Amino acid sequence: xxxxxxxxxxxxxxxxxxxxxxxxxxxxxxxxxxxxxxxxxxxxxxxxxxxxxxxxxxxxxxxxxxxxxxxxxxxxxxxxxxxxxxxxxxxxxxxxxxxxxxxxxxxxxxxxxxxxxxxxxxxxxxxxxxxxxxxxxxxxxxxxxxxxxxxxxxxxxxxxxxxxxxxxxxxxxxxxxxxxxxxxxxxxxxxxxxxxxxxxxxxxxxxxxxxxxxxxxxxxxxxxxxxxxxxxxxxxxxxxxxxxxxxxxxxxxxxxxxxxxxxxxxxxxxxxxxxxxxxxxxxxxxxxxxxxxxxxxxxxxxxxxxxxxxxxxxxxxxxxxxxxxxxxxxxxxxxxxxxxxxxxxxxxxxxxxxxxxxxxxxxxxxxxxxxxxxxxxxxxxxxxxxxxxxxxxxxxxxxxxxxxxxxxxxxxxxxxxxxxxxxxxxxxxxxxxxxxxxxxxxxxxxxxxxxxxxxxxxxxxxxxxxxxxxxxxxxxxxxxxxxxxxxxxxxxxxxxxxxxxxxxxxxxxxxxxxxxxxxxxxxxxxxxxxxxxxxxxxxxxxxxxxxxxxxxxxxxxxxxxxxxxxxxxxxxxxxxxxxxxxxxxxxxxxxxxxxxxxxxxxx
Numbered sequence: 001x002x003x004x005x006x007x008x009x010x011x012x013x014x015x016x017x018x019x020x021x022x023x024x025x026x027x028x029x030x031x032x033x034x035x036x037x038x039x040x041x042x043x044x045x046x047x048x049x050x051x052x053x054x055x056x057x058x059x060x061x062x063x064x065x066x067x068x069x070x071x072x073x074x075x076x077x078x079x080x081x082x083x084x085x086x087x088x089x090x091x092x093x094x095x096x097x098x099x100x101x102x103x104x105x106x107x108x109x110x111x112x113x114x115x116x117x118x119x120x121x122x123x124x125x126x127x128x129x130x131x132x133x134x135x136x137x138x139x140x141x142x143x144x145x146x147x148x149x150x151x152x153x154x155x156x157x158x159x160x161x162x163x164x165x166x167x168x169x170x171x172x173x174x175x176x177x178x179x180x181x182x183x184x185x186x187x188x189x190x191x192x193x194x195x196x197x198x199x200x201x202x203x204x205x206x207x208x209x210x211x212x213x214x215x216x217x218x219x220x221x222x223x224x225x226x227x228x229x230x231x232x233x234x235x236x237x238x239x240x241x242x243x244x245x246x247x248x249x250x251x252x253x254x255x256x257x258x259x260x261x262x263x264x265x266x267x268x269x270x271x272x273x274x275x276x277x278x279x280x281x282x283x284x285x286x287x288x289x290x291x292x293x294x295x296x297x298x299x300x301x302x303x304x305x306x307x308x309x310x311x312x313x314x315x316x317x318x319x320x321x322x323x324x325x326x327x328x329x330x331x332x333x334x335x336x337x338x339x340x341x342x343x344x345x346x347x348x349x350x351x352x353x354x355x356x357x358x359x360x361x362x363x364x365x366x367x368x369x370x371x372x373x374x375x376x377x378x379x380x381x382x383x384x385x386x387x388x389x390x391x392x393x394x395x396x397x398x399x400x401x402x403x404x405x406x407x408x409x410x411x412x413x414x415x416x417x418x419x420x421x422x423x424x425x426x427x428x429x430x431x432x433x434x435x436x437x438x439x440x441x442x443x444x445x446x447x448x449x450x451x452x453x454x455x456x457x458x459x460x461x462x463x464x465x466x467x468x469x470x471x472x473x474x475x476x477x478x479x480x481x482x483x484x485x486x487x488x489x490x491x492x493x494x495x496x497x498x499x500x501x502x503x504x505x506x507x508x509x510x511x512x513x514x515x516x517x518x519x520x521x522x523x524x525x526x527x528x529x530x531x532x533x534x535x536x537x538x539x540x541x542x543x544x545x546x547x548x549x550x551x552x553x554x555x556x557x558x559x560x561x562x563x564x565x566x567x568x569x570x571x572x573x574x575x576x577x578x579x580x581x582x583x584x585x586x587x588x589x590x591x592x593x594x595x596x597x598x599x600x601x602x603x
Contacts, residue, residue, distance in 0.1 A: 016593040019516040026589035026602030028576035029055055029415040030492060031062045033155065035591070037146045038417050039601040041138070048423035049077070049135040050143065052415055053128045056429050057147035057205070059413045060445070061198060062155045063597075064183075064434045065164040066492065067413045069201070070237075071431025071448040072123045074285050074474040076272055078485040079135060080422035085272035085283035085478045085485070088427075089469075090127030091450070092120040092265050093337075096466045097256030100456045103464065106253055111452045111464060113534025115247030116255025116437045118449035120470055122237075124429050126228055127267040133221040135423075140221050141209040148209075151202035151444075154195035158597055162192045168435045175246035176438040179446070183434055200444030207232065233443060234262035240440045241447060248534060255437075257447070264467070272478065275299050275351050278509045281480040287461075288337040290532075291475045292347060294498040296327035298505065299356035300363070306510045311503050311521070314556035320506065321526045321543055321562070322363040324499055326372060328529035333373030333380035336461030337469040349376040367561035369528065369540035381460045383530045386537050412474065412492035416578040418587055424580065426476035426488035428497070452534045473532050477501055484582035491575035491592070495532050499525040500573035515577050515590035522548040523572035527565075539563060546572050570594045578602075 020026060025042035029035045038055035046054075052075075060069050073090035103111060112118050132143060166189050172180035182200065183190075190196050211231070212223025227233060241255030272283035275295035282298060284291030300323040301309050310316035334346050349355060359374055373380040412430035417423075431448030439446050453471050454464035462471040475497045476490035491500050500523055507518035527542030541563040545554060548569045558564050576598055579588040589600035 014520060015514070015516045016520050017516060019514050020589040020600050020602050022587050022603040023420065023585060024587070024603045025051070025417070025419045026578040026587045026600065027051060027055065027415070027417045028578055028589045028591040028598070028600040029059070030066070030413045030574050030576065030592070030598045031059060032597065032599040033062045033150065034058045034415055035599045035601045038415065040146070042417075042419055046138050047136065047421065048417040048419040048425050049131055050138040051419070052417045052425045052427055053132045053136060054143045054146050055415045055417070056124075056128055056427065057144055058150060059415065059429060061147050061150045061201065063158075063161070063413050064198070065161045066433055067124070067429045068432030068434065068448070069125050069204075069443075069445045070119070070122045071429060071433070072120065072450055072472065072474065073127055073427055073429040074289055074472060074476055075131070075425055075427035076283055076285065076476045076478040076488070077135075077425040078423070078478060083480070083483060083485050085274070085480065087270045087272050087285045088127060088131060089268045089270055089285070089288075090123040091288065091469045091472050091474070092123035093467050093469050094120055094451055094454070094464060095257040095261040096264070097258070098451060098464060098466055100458065100464050102256065103456055107251065108249055109456060110534060110536065111454055111456065112247040112249045112449075113452045114436055114449055115245060115253060116241040116257065116447050117247060117253050118451045119241065119255060119257050119437060119447035120450040121257065121261045121265045122432065122448060123265055123267065124432070126225055126265060129221055129225050129228070130267040133218045139217055140224055144205045144209045148202050148205050151198045151205065154197040157190045157192055157194045157196050158595075159192040160595060162190060164435060165189045171246070178441045179434065179439040182439045182441070182444065198444045200441065202444070204233070204443050229262045229265070230259070234259040236442045237262070237440055237447065240438075245438050255447070273347055277302055277505065279481070280486070280509050282505070283478040283480065285475060287335045287343045287346060288469045289472050289475050290331055290335065290495070290498055292335070292350060293324070293327045293331050294475065294477065294502055296330060296350055296356070296359070297323045297498070297502050299351060300326065300360040301506065303357055303360040309506055309510060311506055311524075312550075312553075314553045314560065317524055317545070317553065317557060318367065318560050318562070319363055320502060321524070322368060323360070324502065324526050325368060325528050326359050326362060326374070328495075329371050329373040332383050332530050334376065334378060334461055336463070336471050338461060346376065346378065365560065367541050369561070383455065383460070383536065385530060386535065387539065412494070414476070414490045414492055414574070414576055416488040416490065416576055416589075418488060418578040418580050422485070422580065424478065424485045424488045424578070426478055426490050428474040428476045428490050428492070430474050430492070453532045471532070473497055475501075481582060485580065486582055487577055487579040489575060489577035491573055493573065495529060496525045496573070500575055504575055504577070515579065515588060519573070519575050519577070519590055519592055522546040524549070525572060544572065546570065574598055576600065
């Protein structure tokens with residue numbers, strides 16, 4: 001694995017570690033145990049989809065404050081047999097009982113940020129199992145053996161996990177006793193580097209891996225999927241969630257998710273939405289994600305020369321931030337789980353050359369503090385614009401991502417894998433983190449809170465409605481050159497995910513940086529957008545930047561009108577990437593050093 005510090009005197013001064021290079025297989029993720037697991041699968045003959053699935057289940061155990069089995073995922077993939085980029089839609093939909101009328105009757109004007117009312121149908125586990133059956137080669141029992149081992153023998157408590165648990169200790173003790181029993185053994189918050197087990201989840205995985213049997217590998221996986229969707233998992237979740245419990249609203253509510261809702265969810269593959277930047281095709285999920293934000297921003301920036309978008313300069317940071325504000329305003333105004341025909345029409349307009357040029361022309365020399373969606377012939381939705389100082393806060397809510405101060409509480413997870421045959425996948429699992437809702441004691445995990453991204457407004461394109469996917473922030477990326485996959489990348493970070501990926505793409509595709517150097521360089525993001533997470537605040541003109549940025553650059557940004565917050569030196573972004581040269585077959589991998597968790601592995 002790549003080390004935390006440069007391993008030799010000839011290492012580049014702007015890199016914390018080398019970009020890995022090889023020809024056999026490469027993995028990168030937000031936790032070293034997941035990267036090591038994925039590489040182990042490759043070494044034992046598995047392909048990229050086997051490896052990613054095994055690594056993802058380990059992430060449930062190693063980073064439970066950042067994702068869980070009750071959550072969701074989005075992945076972009078390409079197979080060696082067919083390089084066309086496809087999106088695995090592992091985002092669950094709203095339950096049948098999740099109506100605007102029900103939430104209003106509960107006295108709510110927003111979907112809470114924590115508690116089972118905010119739970120979409122869990123999509124992650126069933127989607128990983130479906131992917132394994134369709135594109136993998138391994139037996140399910142062998143895939144799950146890694147996660148079972150760590151759940152039974154324990155994982156080291158990373159400092160971020162210890163901080164999150166300390167934050168929600170009172171909530172767990174007072175209102176969520178099953179979570180207190182699971183995550184604070186002996187009645188104490190685990191300290192950093194202590195060992196934490198999850199025996200209940202180990203039992204759940206063992207039941208999934210041995211249930212039903214079957215004569216073929218796919219039949220055995222299908223039996224596990226039935227146990228999840230219509231068997232013991234669905235039944236346990238439905239029974240537990242029906243008990244009223246404390247939500248972030250301050251009141252007690254029962255969840256509306258039922259066993260029938262589990263049976264309604266099915267993973268699906270969709271064609272990716274694409275755009276070109278500097279001769280490279282960028283592939284993303286559609287309008288039910290925030291993926292087109294990256295595509296919109298890139299098409300705007302393609303109207304500027306390299307010097308004008310250099311993220312090491314104030315001019316470059318300003319230009320990138322302004323493009324992101326415009327794209328994010330369009331996200332709020334037009335994105336959501338639309339009918340396929342409507343979604344196709346909206347995407348076509350948002351990514352049209354004429355519209356991109358028009359939007360790029362709005363980027364002036366001074367920071368905008370306005371909410372500025374464009375004119376695409378569709379009535380835009382304007383969300384309530386609540387500033388942070390007027391918002392109500394609560395423990396355990398939202399996505400545990402980077403705060404506006406730059407302080408890191410943790411965030412989502414990510415994993416990338418490429419194998420020697422050319423299979424490639426970028427996946428962002430999230431939701432179901434331990435602080436999202438009370439732990440289901442028989443299963444060892446909590447439900448997610450993705451419905452908090454919906455609005456209780458029938459006019460919103462991302463409105464709450466039974467059977468509709470909430471608009472997710474999960475947004476992995478696949479790059480192609482001349483139709484051949486060349487990179488898989490992504491990052492946790494909620495609303496920052498496409499922002500940090502945009503900086504990486506500018507640095508590598510426009511400025512020619514090495515992957516690890518681009519990841520390590522000082523990062524930034526704008527907060528001048530309505531947050532996707534409860535309590536849905538925004539900071540007009542807000543810009544957060546790492547203190548490693550040049551002081552003169554920060555001064556110029558303030559002079560241009562940005563409301564700048566200087567965060568810690570290594571506080572923004574957790575990006576990882578794997579690459580493959582379509583001509584030579586040479587593989588590369590790089591991972592984020594921030595937080596000392598992310599690692600790349602390969603040879």
